[in-house]
Amino acid sequence: MGQGVLSAAAVGPDFEPGFSSRDGELYCDAVPAGHIAEAVGTPAYVYSAGVVRQQYRRLDAALGGVPHRVHYSVKANSNLAILRLLQAEGAGVDIVSGGELYRAREAGFAGRDIVFSGVGKTARELDEALAEGVLFVNVESEGELVVLDEVARARGMVAPVALRVNPEVMVDSPHHYIRTGEKGHKFGIPYDDVRDAARLTRSLPNVELVGIDMHIGSQLSSFEPYADALERVSALVTQLRADDFDRIRYLDVGGGLGVVYRDEPATDVERYAEGVARAARALDVTLVLEPGRFLVAEAGLLLTKVLYRKRSGGKEYVITDAGMNDLLRPSHYEAFHEIVATRPRGHRVVADVVGPVCESGDFLARNRVVDDARPGDVLGIRTAGAYGFVMASNYNSRPRPAEVLVDGDRYAVVTERERYEDLVRQERAALDWRTA
Template identity: 45%
Template structure:
């Protein structure tokens, strides 16, 4: 569910007409709904109410300060994967003891930053990283909680580029090696082993891969406890999918996911951490774009938009589908025709959809990409010297620009010429 609905023939974001935002801010523009963000966070929080838990928002999905602060004030922790994300979380007022630091390539500078600022735990991805954390923590005279990310070799049945839990993926330590790695971690100074971490991928649309992974985690928990390790936390990652179309997709609900966790792991008495990102932010955002031209081609027609692949890379990178709808509600019996929906970037890959059935939209009219809140703005770029597009947050009948569109002068003036030019 989201809060982008037609009302009186116009698409609204909560109680604000989307066309009003476009007129005030320009297009293209990302628009987020506070009510949707909070609703989705609370669904996860309620799904784990059967035991101690922390929902850590995976901020790589959408990391604007306003989004982070909205979720943090509701009680969310943060899952970060870089020093920049850690700094963003702290700037949004998230305390260190609610920040989980994940990521396969933590640098020594990032490790030191988190130790100085406070961190709930490091999710360790490799033996060399574990030794580096131990060395830095010891040099600073601190002890830091850690988990080891285990790779359970489970097929998440998702897109190959967002699968993380198979043996050939770069993430985690093979679960067969875990007991030896935990023994080394327990012996290293500066580390306090507190739990196990697992994450098998993103945009999962069925629960069985989670169940397979969590059963392996349960077995490992019992084996490690038998060897004297204090396993009190289980970080289960994120990955629950969202419906990108309005037709036949029906991913599991957070409540069903919570029931699965309780069934597979509840008997262990551990605090549960989860790291959802896409399901919290995905349907909480839309990308609003204006039609520049309607072009008649040979055997096909094109809608050329002012949004491009640099603004929303998912279709080009993942062959991802986004529903694209007119901002003015079409009549129920409106005739539809196939269009290739494209942007103005000088690449054939700058294509959002091919042969997409759409009601007639004309030059200058607005369309909205649904389910664009996750991995939209955060993956955007200034390719073709196109300005990063603004982000807007809506709450009830108010809206605010939470990232402004830079001018061309601001973009160009970031460059520095060498002395010989």
């Protein structure tokens, strides 16, 4: 993608980034959504570059009074166009796999732009991260510390480490799958074991403890869980410094900032920033954040065409060409996404909006008041910029959708729609048989 797509496009004075209705038609920035559907087909993910920039700049500005680094969580949306856009804004990245490291490098991130997280890193992935010179590795177990030390020794270097702490606080999030900081979760080192893990770093000559990390969950709109976790983690840093771990200079508070899908309270970004900045100042450390959903969710829309209308068992069904393989969140998390027509008919109906996948769990909405859409109409599924395309699959041998970036009054396809040939590209007809 050329650099021209990354710089803000010049548009008229009434233009506002994002999705809005004008003269009875849905727009993304200054481009009619229906036009995009006709030009590139459906299903298609559409992203507003302007919304991503707004979200990043708002968070970055709110933290202006404290040394900080905003590392975008690549797992939320790993499209190279989104990564390059954020790289141009000055963001770093938080990665959780070797594949995400590869994407980050392709987008222009390098070395200290990168933080490596994740509960199950392989020795190969750790080696690749050290070769890249990442800012630090967020280590989640004593076993990982030992492996990282061995990998660093083979490279003749000392690996910078932050220990991911499970602060063991209660979190009120929309679904239990997106809670990560409660007692007994697989993520992080149990709170009472962190000092022992720190002492282990002292016995391993090829690792150095430079930070403490936490991540308590996703889609959090209240600051209270952060406040509880920060109090516990700050006390831990103070204890570690008393134990002569005086090289701790980063406090990584993870991500998790919530966005509005339905009627959730909007995140008070300024209050959040004030709270995490206060903790960083008290500890005299550089603050690291790993926002994902907050930066990209509201920037995304999934366009889908209505294929059929059907009535069964007293229920209305709107059958679309997008299904659970394209957007898994409603089926997997019982997530709500607002569904709007790109050109509303003016009548509403209570219906299930379902896809073509051969599963009863293949739905986008149930018992929802939606536009009385007819075959050929195009619907837009809102707030689909995070955990949408990245969780898409080829279930039922369905090609994954296209992705489109809109910037002002222009748009570009940033991921081509998969073709049938792509579905079998890595498979082999002529088998290379082996024996043990």
